[in-house]
Amino acid sequence: MLSQKNFSPQQLSALTAVALSVPIALGIFVFKPVWWIALIALVVIFLGSFALIHYTLKTFIYRKIKLIYKLIYQTKASKREEFYYKNILPQKGIDEVREDVEKWAIQRKEEIEVLQRNETYRKEFLQNLSHELKTPIFAIQGYVDTLLNGALENPEVNKKFLTSTSRNVDRLVNLVDDLDEISRLESGEQLLYQQNFIIQDLLKEVYETLAIKAEEKEINCIIKKGCEQPLTVYADKEKIRQVFINLVDNAIKYGKQNGTVESSFYKIDGMTVLIEISDDGSGIAEDHLHRIFERFYRTDLARSRKVGGSGLGLSICKHIIEAHGQTIHVRSKIDVGTTFGFTLQKRKD
Numbered sequence: 108m109l110s111q112k113n114f115s116p117q118q119l120s121a122l123t124a125v126a127l128s129v130p131i132a133l134g135i136f137v138f139k140p141v142w143w144i145a146l147i148a149l150v151v152i153f154l155g156s157f158a159l160i161h162y163t164l165k166t167f168i169y170r171k172i173k174l175i176y177k178l179i180y181q182t183k184a185s186k187r188e189e190f191y192y193k194n195i196l197p198q199k200g201i202d203e204v205r206e207d208v209e210k211w212a213i214q215r216k217e218e219i220e221v222l223q224r225n226e227t228y229r230k231e232f233l234q235n236l237s238h239e240l241k242t243p244i245f246a247i248q249g250y251v252d253t254l255l256n257g258a259l260e261n262p263e264v265n266k267k268f269l270t271s272t273s274r275n276v277d278r279l280v281n282l283v284d285d286l287d288e289i290s291r292l293e294s295g296e297q298l299l300y301q302q303n304f305i306i307q308d309l310l311k312e313v314y315e316t317l318a319i320k321a322e323e324k325e326i327n328c329i330i331k332k333g334c335e336q337p338l339t340v341y342a343d344k345e346k347i348r349q350v351f352i353n354l355v356d357n358a359i360k361y362g363k364q365n366g367t368v369e370s371s372f373y374k375i376d377g378m379t380v381l382i383e384i385s386d387d388g389s390g391i392a393e394d395h396l397h398r399i400f401e402r403f404y405r406t407d408l409a410r411s412r413k414v415g416g417s418g419l420g421l422s423i424c425k426h427i428i429e430a431h432g433q434t435i436h437v438r439s440k441i442d443v444g445t446t447f448g449f450t451l452q453k454r455k456d
């Protein structure tokens with residue numbers, strides 16, 4: 108029982124003082140059996156040894172402990188805290204100090220892990236970024252060199268090469284815009300301008316914006332039967348427009364020729380509306396699904412087909428939806444199709 112107890116320095120000193128004074132007082136009583144002499148000896152030895160042991164403990168052990176605390180708490184203590192540490196900390200038992208140090212060690216380990224993860228992320232980010240920049244820049248360089256080396260005078264190819272150059276410049280501009288957007292979203296700089304609006308109306312506008320792209324692949328963009336009843340949500344309309352543009356654009360890009368892009372809208376409880384965008388295209392393999400929202404992540408299929416954009420679109424969508432305090436998810440099967448779903452808060456009165 109004694110070994111389990113977490114003694115304070117006072118208790119420890121008192122116990123040791125008792126252990127010393129009682130046998131000595133008994134010894135004195137044996138040699139000189141006068142009870143008051145033994146009692147005085149007991150009291151004097153107890154008080155003397157208590158003071159000495161307590162002082163030694165405080166000076167040699169708790170000073171060291173204080174040093175440990177100085178090391179693990181990096182912030183400098185104010186006068187008030189200094190008083191607190193001086194008077195309260197020495198009350199801590201060795202076990203509590205051990206717990207504090209262990210807690211500190213775990214905290215440090217976590218901090219180091221976060222730093223290591225950030226470092227890996229930074230390396231990957233730079234690699235991906237330079238890769239994404241290289242492709243359009245090299246293409247532009249190639250076209251410009253060819254034009255300067257004589258193709259400019261050839262009316263059959265000069266327009267074609269300039270059009271390709273312009274397409275690659277657009278790609279660079281899109282990439283920079285996406286990077287700008289993502290860094291603003293990540294820094295939490297952007298405020299949400301939330302308002303009530305009918306979600307189906309916004310989707311119809313996006314369908315119209317992307318109509319030419321859909322027609323090129325003869326894709327039919329529709330709203331699922333039974334989901335036409337207008338649902339009002341409370342969100343940042345322009346940001347949700349951006350989410351729709353990314354999701355519908357992907358559904359068309361990775362959708363099959365002559366296929367369908369279908370959107371559905373459901374009230375899932377009194378508070379939330381679920382929005383889903385489905386396509387019947389190439390689908391995403393299961394082992395890619397959990398990484399699909401990462402920056403620059405693209406499936407091998409998207410890379411080899413060269414239909415993809417910057418690989419930042421879904422990551423931007425995730426940021427926007429999470430900034431609304433909502434969630435986004437994906438379900439997909441190769442050659443069957445993909446469904447992206449996200450929730451929004453229903454109208455606010």
Ligand code: ADP
Binds near residue numbers: 362404
């Ligand atoms: P990207 O600009 O390359 O389209 P995104 O972040 O929008 O970047 O998408 C990341 C990757 O997710 C895409 O490159 C593609 O591999 C995959 N993906 C996204 N949407 C779909 C979809 N509807 N069907 C199949 N794959 C998709």
